[in-house]
Amino acid sequence: MTFDSYTIVITGLGGQGLISLLQILGNALMTNGYKVITAETHGLSQRGGRVTCFLRFGNRLSAPIPMIGSTDMIIATEKSCILDVLKYAKPNKSTKLIISTDEKKIINEDYPSEKYLLSVLHENSDNIYFVPATEIAENLVKNQKAANTVIMGYILRFLPLREEDLEESLKRQFSGENLDINLKALKEGHKLQLDLKLYNF
Amino acid sequence: MARIYNKIVKGNPGVERFFLGNEAIVRGGLESGLDVYTFYPGTPSSEVGEIFLEIFRDVGMKWVESSINEKVAIEVAGAAYARGATVMVGMKNVGLNVASDPLLALATTRPKNSNSALVIFVADDPQQHSSAVEMDSRNYLKLFKVPALEPSNPQECLEFTKRAFKISRELKLPVVLRTVTMVSHARSNVVIGEIKRSEIADDFDLSREVNVASRLYFLELKEDQIYSRMNQALEMSENSSLNRIENEDVKNEYELGIITSGVSYSYVREALDFLELKAPILKIGFINPLPEKLIASFLKRFKQIFVVEENDPYLETQVMAIAQKNGLNLKIYGKDPFSYSKETSLLPFVGELNPTKISLALIKITHIAPKIDLNQIEGKKYKILGRKPILCPGCPHRTTGYALQKAITKIKSKTGKEIYFYQDIGCYTLLAFPPISFANVKYCMGSSIALAQGVAQTNGSLNIAIIGDGTFFHSGIPALLNGIYNKAPILVLILDNGWIGMTGQQPHPGSDTRYYKEGNFKKGINLEEFLRGTGAYVSVIRHDEGNEKEYTARLKELIYEKGLDVLEKQNLHVIVVKDECIQEYIKRHKVRVRHIDVELCNNCGLCYSQFLCPAIYEKDDVAYINSSLCLGCGICEEICPNNAINREEL
Ligand SMILES: Cc1ncc(C[n+]2csc(CCOP(=O)(O)OP(=O)(O)O)c2C)c(N)n1
Ligand code: SF4
Ligand code: SF4
Numbered sequence: 034m035t036f037d038s039y040t041i042v043i044t045g046l047g048g049q050g051l052i053s054l055l056q057i058l059g060n061a062l063m064t065n066g067y068k069v070i071t072a073e074t075h076g077l078s079q080r081g082g083r084v085t086c087f088l089r090f091g092n093r094l095s096a097p098i099p100m101i102g103s104t105d106m107i108i109a110t111e112k113s114c115i116l117d118v119l120k121y122a123k124p125n126k127s128t129k130l131i132i133s134t135d136e137k138k139i140i141n142e143d144y145p146s147e148k149y150l151l152s153v154l155h156e157n158s159d160n161i162y163f164v165p166a167t168e169i170a171e172n173l174v175k176n177q178k179a180a181n182t183v184i185m186g187y188i189l190r191f192l193p194l195r196e197e198d199l200e201e202s203l204k205r206q207f208s209g210e211n212l213d214i215n216l217k218a219l220k221e222g223h224k225l226q227l228d229l230k231l232y233n234f
Numbered sequence: 235m236a237r238i239y240n241k242i243v244k245g246n247p248g249v250e251r252f253f254l255g256n257e258a259i260v261r262g263g264l265e266s267g268l269d270v271y272t273f274y275p276g277t278p279s280s281e282v283g284e285i286f287l288e289i290f291r292d293v294g295m296k297w298v299e300s301s302i303n304e305k306v307a308i309e310v311a312g313a314a315y316a317r318g319a320t321v322m323v324g325m326k327n328v329g330l331n332v333a334s335d336p337l338l339a340l341a342t343t344r345p346k347n348s349n350s351a352l353v354i355f356v357a358d359d360p361q362q363h364s365s366a367v368e369m370d371s372r373n374y375l376k377l378f379k380v381p382a383l384e385p386s387n388p389q390e391c392l393e394f395t396k397r398a399f400k401i402s403r404e405l406k407l408p409v410v411l412r413t414v415t416m417v418s419h420a421r422s423n424v425v426i427g428e429i430k431r432s433e434i435a436d437d438f439d440l441s442r443e444v445n446v447a448s449r450l451y452f453l454e455l456k457e458d459q460i461y462s463r464m465n466q467a468l469e470m471s472e473n474s475s476l477n478r479i480e481n482e483d484v485k486n487e488y489e490l491g492i493i494t495s496g497v498s499y500s501y502v503r504e505a506l507d508f509l510e511l512k513a514p515i516l517k518i519g520f521i522n523p524l525p526e527k528l529i530a531s532f533l534k535r536f537k538q539i540f541v542v543e544e545n546d547p548y549l550e551t552q553v554m555a556i557a558q559k560n561g562l563n564l565k566i567y568g569k570d571p572f573s574y575s576k577e578t579s580l581l582p583f584v585g586e587l588n589p590t591k592i593s594l595a596l597i598k599i600t601h602i603a604p605k606i607d608l609n610q611i612e613g614k615k616y617k618i619l620g621r622k623p624i625l626c627p628g629c630p631h632r633t634t635g636y637a638l639q640k641a642i643t644k645i646k647s648k649t650g651k652e653i654y655f656y657q658d659i660g661c662y663t664l665l666a667f668p669p670i671s672f673a674n675v676k677y678c679m680g681s682s683i684a685l686a687q688g689v690a691q692t693n694g695s696l697n698i699a700i701i702g703d704g705t706f707f708h709s710g711i712p713a714l715l716n717g718i719y720n721k722a723p724i725l726v727l728i729l730d731n732g733w734i735g736m737t738g739q740q741p742h743p744g745s746d747t748r749y750y751k752e753g754n755f756k757k758g759i760n761l762e763e764f765l766r767g768t769g770a771y772v773s774v775i776r777h778d779e780g781n782e783k784e785y786t787a788r789l790k791e792l793i794y795e796k797g798l799d800v801l802e803k804q805n806l807h808v809i810v811v812k813d814e815c816i817q818e819y820i821k822r823h824k825v826r827v828r829h830i831d832v833e834l835c836n837n838c839g840l841c842y843s844q845f846l847c848p849a850i851y852e853k854d855d856v857a858y859i860n861s862s863l864c865l866g867c868g869i870c871e872e873i874c875p876n877n878a879i880n881r882e883e884l
Contacts, residue, residue: 047623055421060252063423069252070387071421074278074363081624081848094387096500097420098588100508102606116616124606138851140843145617153616177862 036193038091040099044118045110047082054181061202062090072097111137122157129160135167179218186222239289253424255417256281258388262395267430269296269319272307275737276326277364278418279357300740303708304329312340317438318347324355327371341378342455344406351403358414360544361586370545375522381467382410382522384496388422405463416497468523476519484512488600489537498542504589509602524552530560540567544587547571622667627849628867630813631662635670637786641793652695658682660702661735680709687722698725704734704742718770723804731815739818770808777813816865825866826881832856834878841870
């Protein structure tokens with residue numbers, strides 16, 4: 034795997050801590066010698082609306098927004114949100130889709146069915162990974178806010194980073210009890226096996 | 235506290251930091267010997283002010299304030315500039331509208347003090363990610379006739395800020411530093427330089443050069459501004475390294491060159507890579523005045539030019555004029571600015587750009603067949619849930635909206651009158667979305683109270699203005715006084731949550747900073763006393779320690795009663811709802827998470843489908859509270875008809 038230019042799309046809901054995720058990953062990548070750029074939108078969208086962020090790194094500085102059909106990894110911290118960013122997946126189906134099994138339904142709207150979701154995901158990628166990050170965080174540290182850190186631990190295997198790099202980065206972001214929770218969540222995510230066999234494909 | 239200081243202030247020159255564009259602007263200010271920063275919060279500009287507010291006493295700056303509004307911010311900054319300080323003032327794009335009146339005069343003045351420098355930081359928000367309107371602030375540059383720089387990434391944010399101060403100090407003109415969301419809120423590697431201490435001289439002279447009160451001096455200064463100082467600025471722009479040609483020597487069969495600036499430049503590079511197209515790029519960093527000679531010499535080399543910029547055709551129309559003036563006959567692509575036609579414009583006036591939009595436009599110009607079919611990808615549609623932004627769990631505005639809805643139903647059924655709502659700008663704007671839908675009209679900050687008057691003075695309905703405390707201080711006060719003086723029969727709800735919530739809980743003149751941020755330095759102005767002094771009918775309701783009991787019911791009754799009074803007696807009533815923004819409240823109080831007793835819950839849905847707290851959800855025919863999300867406001871406990879919601883014991 035080369036990392037001349039690598040792009041991650043992160044999508045989820047406002048208030049889920051996507052910005053911290055970008056900061057922690059970005060900081061660790063910069064410390065490891067990469068040129069990193071992230072794009073975030075703050076403000077209104079921080080409250081429950083859908084948010085899409087980008088993290089890009091490599092040998093030279095990229096634009097904050099990538100081309101559609103050209104990214105390496107897409108992370109959805111809420112399941113249905115993945116549908117909004119599939120246009121960033123490569124047509125050759127090599128983009129990794131990392132999807133939290135967390136479902137945030139909305140009143141009076143039908144949540145996409147499992148069948149529909151799986152069929153469109155398969156249309157777009159041969160590398161689909163579901164992670165029950167919220168459940169893991171809840172069971173492990175009694176705090177669902179650590180779900181993103183579980184995901185961060187999980188994707189470590191795909192990135193040119195070591196667990197210690199992210200630990201350092203977490204220490205810059207959190208302190209006290211919050212730090213402990215997140216360090217635990219990171220380890221747990223990293224330990225998870227690759228294919229969690231959550232669905233019968 | 236220490237964390238911000240360590241991140242922004244510490245570190246030796248040459249060290250790399252992972253900075254937000256806005257953090258890089260702060261650092262650029264510190265490296266320019268900044269004395270004063272005044273601002274009014276607004277996304278995506280706010281972090282700059284927040285950081286300065288936190289560190290300024292420790293870094294030895296003279297003064298930093300979150301001003302009452304942008305007009306005052308620029309006036310405070312302007313006088314400090316005249317007096318010899320190195321000053322920056324920050325705001326979002328629409329803030330410049332509010333600041334524009336004093337700025338026009340200020341831009342003309344010519345301070346004597348050699349240290350005087352003023353940078354006006356303005357952050358635009360194409361795509362209105364967090365704005366009520368989309369507005370391209372570059373259009374003001376021609377009006378104010380001031381130099382302007384536009385960085386394209388966080389590293390340039392730092393460098394361009396320093397350049398802006400240099401230019402301002404040299405020319406004695408304010409310099410605009412313009413960013414957009416994708417620059418201010420991009421995060422990237424930034425190599426820092428050396429922090430300079432301010433060298434403000436204490437003697438000063440507020441004399442003729444900065445005094446435009448007299449008609450006599452104004453025209454003289456304006457002449458000097460245009461023919462001398464802007465003329466020098468043009469000279470600088472022509473020779474500036476901020477305007478540079480990239481891929482100078484490459485050739486393509488289309489004889490195509492590209493002119494761009496800011497973040498669009500990075501998208502252009504991405505699009506060219508994608509299409510494997512090589513083309514010289516003129517990247518403009520000094521966006522006013524444009525380097526006419528440089529642009530003309532660039533144009534001369536091509537048959538086709540593509541101008542790439544977001545929103546308005548600010549560069550494009552000027553490039554066209556430069557081509558015409560230099561007798562150049564070439565095709566200029568972009569927005570086809572004079573046609574107002576979607577068919578003929580390759581790039582949109584509306585919304586953000588991205589590499590894909592630019593690639594699609596380049597394909598139209600060159601007919602290159604792309605590696606992947608972009609239109610096919612864009613054409614695929616999936617079932618996407620329409621998620622609207624929502625108020626935080628425990629937000630006081632949700633409670634107010636809930637009580638208001640009950641109160642107006644009661645007023646309507648009693649009087650049969652129509653009720654209209656005039657919304658202002660703040661978190662409570664979200665009450666405008668279904669199912670609550672409290673909005674008939676909304677313009678800009680501070681307009682709700684006057685909008686209500688416009689209808690109330692001509693129609694017998696009940697007209698309710700909903701305005702936050704921050705917005706009331708910003709620009710609601712004149713409208714209220716206007717209504718009181720003109721006896722407008724309106725109901726004004728001031729939602730006093732203590733802070734400017736929407737942009738990240740910055741203080742306003744009513745904020746008591748004792749526990750937060752500015753410590754003991756500032757004591758909030760007593761809103762109640764202030765309002766009583768105006769002669770309006772004023773009621774205040776509080777939701778704080780000791781005032782929790784039946785709060786929602788009391789609020790509903792109060793709105794009902796005063797609403798009727800407005801209709802019957804044609805009075806103007808102000809209700810102040812004092813209930814702190816939960817995001818600040820939880821910094822001082824322990825969160826008492828609520829739980830639902832599943833035995834008692836009969837799934838009436840009131841809490842999750844009518845009150846709509848996002849921490850409450852339904853599963854297997856009962857309601858649950860997500861304890862990671864609940865912020866413990868306690869309102870659900872109050873409104874649950876089955877007494878199924880309880881608090882966690884401390
Ligand atoms: C002229 C102008 N300046 C700044 C902003 C950014 N802005 C959006 S809402 C808001 C104020 C919100 O404060 P408040 O009225 O107290 O309501 P809250 O969000 O606290 O509920 C500001 C400053 C703006 N929209 N317009
Ligand atoms: S669950 Fe209840 S107490 Fe918690 S934030 Fe929502 S309404 Fe307030
Ligand atoms: S920031 Fe404060 S005022 Fe805004 S939605 Fe959240 S709790 Fe409400």
